[in-house]
Amino acid sequence: MNIVLWILAGLLALFFAFAGFNKLAQSKEKLLSSPSMGWAADFDPGVIKLIGALEVLAAVGLIVPAVIDFATVLVPLAAAGLAVLMAGAAITHGRRKEGQAIVFNVILLVLATVLAWGRFGPHAF
Numbered sequence: 498m499n500i501v502l503w504i505l506a507g508l509l510a511l512f513f514a515f516a517g518f519n520k521l522a523q524s525k526e527k528l529l530s531s532p533s534m535g536w537a538a539d540f541d542p543g544v545i546k547l548i549g550a551l552e553v554l555a556a557v558g559l560i561v562p563a564v565i566d567f568a569t570v571l572v573p574l575a576a577a578g579l580a581v582l583m584a585g586a587a588i589t590h591g592r593r594k595e596g597q598a599i600v601f602n603v604i605l606l607v608l609a610t611v612l613a614w615g616r617f618g619p620h621a622f
Contacts, residue, residue, distance in 0.1 A: 502615045506559045514556035520549025573616035580609040
């Protein structure tokens with residue numbers, strides 16, 4: 498199970514690092530031109546940058562503490578934070594009636610929750 502949790506952490510970290518850096522590096526207008534980023538119209542640019550920063554920090558928190566074996570409690574905390582972030586994303590997409598995005602958010606929420614459960618509980622470092 499430990500290997501599964503490491504793979505899960507790595508995949509989530511890659512996804513959220515990429516997504517977060519995109520939100521940080523691109524303007525709101527550029528993000529809105531992407532078909533999956535229509536939700537950005539509902540938020541100020543500062544909020545979008547905050548979401549991106551949280552995603553990048555969580556991606557780092559999923560991997561770095563475990564690799565350097567310091568403050569490893571940050572791994573499940575980062576996973577729990579991503580689960581909360583994905584719950585908010587699912588609610589946002591629900592208000593916009595974007596069903597496909599909700600499914601994707603729920604999948605990421607479940608994966609982050611499994612990682613948080615595993616690292617808080619039976620497979621902690």
